Amino acid sequence: MMRKFFVISFLMVLLLPIMSGCWNQKELTDLAFVMAMGIDKGEDKKFDVSFQLVNPGNVASGQNGGGQGLPIAVYKSSGNTITEAARNATKMISRRLYYSHTNLIAVSEEVARDGILDMMDALDRDPEFRTTTQIVVARHTSAQDLVSALTNLDKLPVNKITKELKSTEKMLGENIGVNIDDFLAGLVSDGKNPIVNGYIVHGKKEQIGNAQDLQKTIGGAFLEADGLAVFEKGKLIGWFEHQWARGVVYVLDKVQSTGINVSWNGKKHAITMASIRSKTKVSVHFKNGKPLINIAIEDEGWISEANTAVDLTNPQVIDKIDKLVEKEIKRQVLGSIKEAQKMKSDIFGFGERVHRANPKQWKKLKGDWNNHFAELDVNVKVDSFVRREGIRTSPFWINMNK
Amino acid sequence: MEKAKIKASQMFILVVLFEMGSAILVGLGVQAKQDAWISVLLGLAGGLILFLIYYRLFKYYPDIPLTSYVQKITGKWIGRPLGLLYIVYFIYCATRVLRDFGELLTTTIYTSTPLIVINSLMILTIIYGIHKGFEVIARVGELYFSVIYFMAFVGIILIFVSGLIHIEYLQPVFEYGWRPVVNTFLKQTITFPFGEMVVFTMLLPFLNDSKKVKIACMGGMILAGINVAITAAINVATLGPELFSRSNFPLLTTIGKIQLANFIERLDVLFMLYLVIGGFFKISLFFYAAVAGTADLFKFKNHQNLSFPIGFIILCASITIASNYAEHMKEGLEVVPIYLNWPFQIIIPTILLIIAFFRNRKKKTSTS
Numbered sequence: 001m002m003r004k005f006f007v008i009s010f011l012m013v014l015l016l017p018i019m020s021g022c023w024n025q026k027e028l029t030d031l032a033f034v035m036a037m038g039i040d041k042g043e044d045k046k047f048d049v050s051f052q053l054v055n056p057g058n059v060a061s062g063q064n065g066g067g068q069g070l071p072i073a074v075y076k077s078s079g080n081t082i083t084e085a086a087r088n089a090t091k092m093i094s095r096r097l098y099y100s101h102t103n104l105i106a107v108s109e110e111v112a113r114d115g116i117l118d119m120m121d122a123l124d125r126d127p128e129f130r131t132t133t134q135i136v137v138a139r140h141t142s143a144q145d146l147v148s149a150l151t152n153l154d155k156l157p158v159n160k161i162t163k164e165l166k167s168t169e170k171m172l173g174e175n176i177g178v179n180i181d182d183f184l185a186g187l188v189s190d191g192k193n194p195i196v197n198g199y200i201v202h203g204k205k206e207q208i209g210n211a212q213d214l215q216k217t218i219g220g221a222f223l224e225a226d227g228l229a230v231f232e233k234g235k236l237i238g239w240f241e242h243q244w245a246r247g248v249v250y251v252l253d254k255v256q257s258t259g260i261n262v263s264w265n266g267k268k269h270a271i272t273m274a275s276i277r278s279k280t281k282v283s284v285h286f287k288n289g290k291p292l293i294n295i296a297i298e299d300e301g302w303i304s305e306a307n308t309a310v311d312l313t314n315p316q317v318i319d320k321i322d323k324l325v326e327k328e329i330k331r332q333v334l335g336s337i338k339e340a341q342k343m344k345s346d347i348f349g350f351g352e353r354v355h356r357a358n359p360k361q362w363k364k365l366k367g368d369w370n371n372h373f374a375e376l377d378v379n380v381k382v383d384s385f386v387r388r389e390g391i392r393t394s395p396f397w398i399n400m401n402k
Numbered sequence: 403m404e405k406a407k408i409k410a411s412q413m414f415i416l417v418v419l420f421e422m423g424s425a426i427l428v429g430l431g432v433q434a435k436q437d438a439w440i441s442v443l444l445g446l447a448g449g450l451i452l453f454l455i456y457y458r459l460f461k462y463y464p465d466i467p468l469t470s471y472v473q474k475i476t477g478k479w480i481g482r483p484l485g486l487l488y489i490v491y492f493i494y495c496a497t498r499v500l501r502d503f504g505e506l507l508t509t510t511i512y513t514s515t516p517l518i519v520i521n522s523l524m525i526l527t528i529i530y531g532i533h534k535g536f537e538v539i540a541r542v543g544e545l546y547f548s549v550i551y552f553m554a555f556v557g558i559i560l561i562f563v564s565g566l567i568h569i570e571y572l573q574p575v576f577e578y579g580w581r582p583v584v585n586t587f588l589k590q591t592i593t594f595p596f597g598e599m600v601v602f603t604m605l606l607p608f609l610n611d612s613k614k615v616k617i618a619c620m621g622g623m624i625l626a627g628i629n630v631a632i633t634a635a636i637n638v639a640t641l642g643p644e645l646f647s648r649s650n651f652p653l654l655t656t657i658g659k660i661q662l663a664n665f666i667e668r669l670d671v672l673f674m675l676y677l678v679i680g681g682f683f684k685i686s687l688f689f690y691a692a693v694a695g696t697a698d699l700f701k702f703k704n705h706q707n708l709s710f711p712i713g714f715i716i717l718c719a720s721i722t723i724a725s726n727y728a729e730h731m732k733e734g735l736e737v738v739p740i741y742l743n744w745p746f747q748i749i750i751p752t753i754l755l756i757i758a759f760f761r762n763r764k765k766k767t768s769t770s
Contacts, residue, residue: 100668127510130668132661181645181659188644356573 028056032095035072035158036104038143039119041111045078047119049085050144051097052158070211071155074148082122099128104158105135105180106143106199112229112236120187120234123180132179134162137229137236139198146199148209149223161223165197168225173255174245175225187234190366191351195248198227198239230345232370238343240336247336250297250329251348253280259304262324270308273325273386275301282350284357291354291365293378297329303389309397312389326382333380344370410614412540415547416687417602417622418629422550423684424502425595425630427677429652434586435643436572439635444587446627449596450620455751456599457616460606462758468603469695475758482699484750489695491746492601493716496688498734500524500720503681505727506651511674521720524678528686529713532693533706536608539686546679553672554629558636560660560669566640590735593743595630596623600747604691650727689716 038050051074058069075092079085086097105123107116123129138146151160165177175197186194200223207213207220228240228248240248249255255278264270278299285292303312303321311317340347351369355362365372408416431438431445463471468488473481504521512520531539561567576583599619606615637652640659649655654673661667692712697705724730 127513130658132659132667181641185642185645356570359574359577 026096026098030095031098032093034097034099034102035156036106036147036161037102038074038106038108038138038145038147039082039111039116040108040143041114042078045085046080047082047085047111048076048078048144049082049089050074050076050147051086051089051093052147053093053097054101054156070150072150072157074144074209076144082119099126100130102129102133103162104147105133106138106146107135107196108138108143109140109229109236111143112137112196112231115233115235116231117187117234120180120184124184129180132181134165134177134179134197135183136161136165136178136197136199136225139200139226139229139239141201141205145201145205145208146223149201149221150209150211150214150219151223152214152217152219157223161199161225164225169249169254170256171258172246173249173258174242175228176249176252176254183231186231186347186349189349189352191346191353191355191362191369192349193345193347194231195240195347196229196231197225198229200224200226228347230340230343230347232345237345240339240347244332244336244339247332247334248340248347250278250280250333251282251295251337253278253282255280257301260301260325260328262321262328264306264308264310264321264324267308270306271303271310271321271324272305273301273321273384274304275299275384276387277301282348282353284350284353286358286361289361291350291358291361291372291376293350293353293376295333295378295380297333297380297382297384299325299329299382299384300387301325301384303386306389306395307397308395309400310395311398312394318386321386322384325384325386329382329384330380333382334378337378337380341374341376344374346370346373350376406536406608407610408537408540408608410609410611410618412544413605413609413615414618414622415543416540416605416683417599417619418626419543419547419550419680419683420598420601420687421595421623421626422629423595423680424499425626426633426680427506427651427653427673428502429637429646429649430594430630430634431586431591432647432652433590434583435577435647436574436638437576437583438586438638438646439572439631440575441583441586441591442627442631442634444583445591445596446623446631448587448592449599449623449627452592452597452748452751453599453619453623455755456603456606457619458755459603459751459758460612460615462762464612465607467605467607467694467698468600469698471758472754475754475761485695485699488746489692489699491742492604492688492692492695493712493719494723494742495598495601496685496692496716497719497723498730498738499681499684499688500716501723501730502734503677503685504720505730506654506677507674509650509727510654510670518717518721521717524681524685525713525717525720528682528689529709531682531686532690532709532713535706536605536690536694539683539690543683546683550676550679553676557657557660557669557672558632560662560666561636561640561656564660564662566656566659567636568639568642571639571642572635589739593739593747594734596627597743597747599623600751601687601691603751604694605687685716689713 033054034051035054036052040048042048053073055069055071055073058071075089077085077089079088089097149157151157154160165175169176178196183194183196186192201208201221202224203221205221213220227242228245229236230238230240246258258275260273261269262271281296283294285294306312346369350373354365431441434441463474469485472484476484500521503524504517507520508515508517602619609615633653637656638646640656641652646652654670657669657673660669693705693708696708702708724733
């Protein structure tokens with residue numbers, strides 16, 4: 001009995017060190033949380049990678065705000081692969097780089113034009129990375145600038161970008177969140193080309209990363225989402241400027257809310273309809289073996305502005321506004337499809353639709369899809385409905401004209 | 403043989419846990435791309451037919467396990483080596499599952515822990531379970547069944563609510579025709595996980611009510627098969643066929659995509675919990691079958707003495723069967739199904755059944 005007791009106690013003591021789970025322990029104070037990575041073209045090595053690290057003491061929230069210093073620190077290292085650059089960075093950083101909270105990958109336009117295939121696998125494979133990490137292209141600026149910029153409202157600059165993308169997707173519909181998985185899905189697909197958000201730095205570039213900049217209400221340098229980058233075989237081939245970007249987002253069925261301006265009685269931008277929900281259906285038909293794309297958009301909203309004398313109590317007028325909005329949305333959508341066809345780049349995933357609708361026909365079209373896409377017939381049908389008009393009926397313009 | 407008796411409900415739960423075990427974790431049927439779920443359902447149908455073979459064998463010899471009745475069917479000289487081969491096969495299967503389990507943990511969260519440490523901890527726990535006996539394992543199964551179902555429901559609801567499902571990824575159905583689906587069915591899904599029910603030929607005598615064997619086991623297989631098929635469909639609908647076939651552990655990637663209200667995210671821990679539970683039961687049952695078989699074949703009075711040595715063999719083999727994960731998977735997908743699973747799960751039981759049929763008919767006619 002006594003012997004058994006000793007044997008069991010001995011075994012338990014032996015097990016203690018392994019049971020505590022300290023094999024792989026990573027102490028919080030030994031970790032450097034990488035919030036964003038900026039990838040530029042290197043001088044001698046292939047990539048220059050800038051790591052935006054969070055400075056935990058200075059972002060701690062509380063009523064008195066955080067500490068005194070800056071919320072982030074940016075370190076730059078270079079390497080021929082992403083891993084090499086990350087390992088080289090350890091020469092400058094006292095802590096272990098930790099990627100589980102990396103929310104943003106910024107790629108400079110220069111690298112994007114040369115092709116970003118060589119960096120994608122590192123992001124796809126590493127178990128620490130989230131595949132929900134957003135990817136953006138730094139436009140007219142280096143990726144280092146983009147990840148070094150400080151922001152006013154959000155303590156962490158990376159939150160500014162990721163949250164901003166979310167809110168602009170919701171409120172405007174000219175940019176959409178694109179994460180690594182979305183990008184890769186477009187990359188490997190025969191019938192779809194990936195798009196990525198562009199970001200620019202406004203104002204004086206010298207001011208980037210300067211804490212004094214935060215003391216002003218209008219920053220010397222600030223970040224803004226601008227345009228959608230179109231990729232073909234991992235290389236940036238062109239940009240969708242913002243006037244065409246919304247059409248793209250419409251076709252991708254990602255528009256949640258936006259504002260559509262229409263003219264009324266010769267006055268331009270007289271009425272704005274703010275849509276509150278929108279649904280896009282894309283279907284494929286075949287005519288003599290040639291695919292034909294039908295896009296049906298259903299849009300609902302309210303009148304958020306009427307800057308002209310218009311009788312909004314009259315249902316016939318509302319009907320007319322509906323028609324005008326439909327025309328405007330159709331113009332934008334067709335415009336962006338034309339733009340894409342000019343680039344011969346199927347960013348809408350029409351090819352995938354054709355694939356699903358008719359796998360046999362797709363096999364014939366697949367090889368030369370970009371050219372087929374450029375000549376594709378697309379029908380757009382928009383149904384738009386104004387449901388209500390805010391807390392006023394007709395605008396004050398009606399009373400003024402009396 | 404151990405004098406354990408378990409209830410039909412416990413048997414049902416063990417079948418479900420065993421069948422889902424590692425099948426849910428790895429990308430079952432990836433070769434069929436978006437039709438993976440169809441090949442899983444085909445596998446289930448094939449597995450049910452296979453189980454009927456095992457069930458007929460059980461009906462002829464309701465009180466003894468496979469290792470005993472092979473001797474009765476084929477005689478001592480063929481039966482004994484055959485029984486031994488089955489024991490080795492069960493040990494090898496346990497080894498493979500243990501390796502899967504260890505590889506998964508080392509590639510995902512314990513990236514710098516050696517494989518042998520993780521595997522040792524798992525096998526020690528299982529040795530303890532085996533030592534305590536079959537009834538205990540069955541009771542642990544009851545306990546974890548509800549835990550697993552709770553996690554599965556939470557997981558599925560979160561995936562749907564996060565808006566991750568794109569049903570169109572499942573189209574076009576049969577894009578490459580029937581061939582890849584049937585091929586996957588024959589090479590993979592019929593044997594793994596459904597054909598692995600052969601392990602229950604060792605365990606069926608433990609059921610206290612032999613009339614309920616059919617309903618408990620086949621019910622369990624159907625439930626598990628449907629769950630695995632749903633998981634395959636959800637994986638494809640979330641990840642798309644390309645990423646699905648590129649992922650080592652598609653379910654892990656799927657769960658990693660859940661992002662809800664900015665704070666429900668990084669739910670990988672659900673997956674890890676499932677992995678430990680599912681791995682535990684799958685290894686335990688193979689392991690127990692090997693132990694019970696050895697005890698039966700070599701006339702051990704006490705099976706407990708065997709749990710440690712066989713566990714040690716499983717542990718060492720799990721490290722040495724392959725030098726890297728790619729090799730392990732290649733063996734698992736191309737060599738094992740054809741050269742091991744087909745003979746042990748399908749060919750030998752069928753031959754045994756045919757011989758048993760003639761032997762028993764002779765007996766019946768002679769007695770009547």
